[in-house]
Amino acid sequence: MDAITELYPAGTAARLEKQNRIWRAITAGVAFASLAACIVLCVLTGTANAAAMELRVCLISLLGGWTVIFLYTHFVTGGKRQLAHLSTLSEEPRKAVTGTVTLDARRIAIRGSITVQTLLVNDGTQTRRVSISASRTKALPALPARLTVYTVHGYAVAWEAKDAAS
Amino acid sequence: MRHLKAFFSSVPKYLLWAVLSTLFWLWIFTILNDAPAEKKVTLYADVPVLADPGLSVCLEQDLPEGIRMVRAHSFSYVMFGDAALTGADIFIVKGSDAERYRESFAPLPEAFAKRYPDALSVNGSPSGIRVFDAETGTGAACSYITYAEPGTAAEDYYLFFGAESLHCGRQDTAAYRIAELFLQLP
Structure with a gap:
């Protein structure tokens, strides 16, 4: 019997939480550094350099703010969504579908949640659709392949290779 | 994509x-x-070119007590309203415009009137100190102010103290000290 490969091995949540904390710290660091730089420049502002300082502060604030928005949108929020998604997948029981599995290349970004792709599982009589987090598709074997895909709430959480005879 | x-x-x-x-x-x-009017001396000059903030920086070198900043602007700075202009402490205007703005000017204090006996009289009392002589082309703060653009007829310019200035009194003489500094500028 083939071993089951977990798409979310033990420790995934802890790793995601740690990553999320790091990205939060980096984002906060950029925000505070920008703000501190602006405050320092304001303190150093005098009549002679007011125009130059104003330009510098506006640029630092603008670029710092854009960096914070980028980091927060792409990394902090992304990590939070991954964690929230992961928490729903820890529930039991799992369902199993077996068949020839192919991956639909289309990526669907669920508003306020993760980006998913679709696994098409053909058991010879019908094709079932199973969602999979786009970030976890690298953990799949070379497709198409005959697999048993384990799901929770319609999302793939593990797979097991099946030989053609089984 | x-x-x-x-x-x-x-x-x-x-x-x-x-x-x-x-x-x-x-x-x-x-x-x-910016600073509240009581902590700032404002100079407005009706001149073609004024080096801002160069002139302000120069006049801030020796600030009188209680004054945080000096602001020197050309008249075009207040194109959308004249409230700031009427409350200014020092004016630099052409001699020919002195009558037009006469209500905005205060008479020279006694010390200045004695020191500048050729002061321009407005409202019947000496009020304007000549800061630019059109004949010789010399004047105060010429490094910061262009009094006459090339190709235009030059006119004499005079320094006046604002009638509504908070710094032209017996208690607060900050405008006088800034004016003295202005008159000494090359």
Whole structure:
């Protein structure tokens, strides 16, 4: 019997939480550094350099703010969504579908949640659709392949290779 | 393509930040670069070119007690209202315009009137100290002020003290000290 490969091995949540904390710290660091730089420049502002300082502060604030928005949108929020998604997948029981599995290349970004792709599982009589987090598709074997895909709430959480005879 | 879509979906946030942060810092710098009238000496000059902030910086070298800053502007600085202009402490205007603005000018204090016996009389009392002589082309603060543009007829310019100035009194003589400094500038 083939071993089951977990798409979310033990420790995934802890790793995601740690990553999320790091990205939060980096984002906060950029925000505070920008703000501190602006405050320092304001303190150093005098009549002679007011125009130059104003330009510098506006640029630092603008670029710092854009960096914070980028980091927060792409990394902090992304990590939070991954964690929230992961928490729903820890529930039991799992369902199993077996068949020839192919991956639909289309990526669907669920508003306020993760980006998913679709696994098409053909058991010879019908094709079932199973969602999979786009970030976890690298953990799949070379497709198409005959697999048993384990799901929770319609999302793939593990797979097991099946030989053609089984 | 996916990254491009993600970027464009965030564009409103980036634009909003650009607008809000710029407005916020402009407001902060407006506060930083200003002071209440009682802590600021303002000089307005009706001249073609005034080096701002060069002149302000120069006049701030020896600030009188209680004064935080000196602001020197040309008249065009207050194109949308004359409230700041009427409350100014020092004016530099052409001799030919002195009558036109006469209500805004205060008579010279006794010390100045004695020191400048050829002061221009407005409202029947000596009020204007000549700061630019059109005949010789010399004057005060010529490094910071262009009194006559090339190709135009030069006119004499005079320094007046504002009638509504908070710094032209017996208690507060800050405007007089700044004017003295101005008159000594090359």
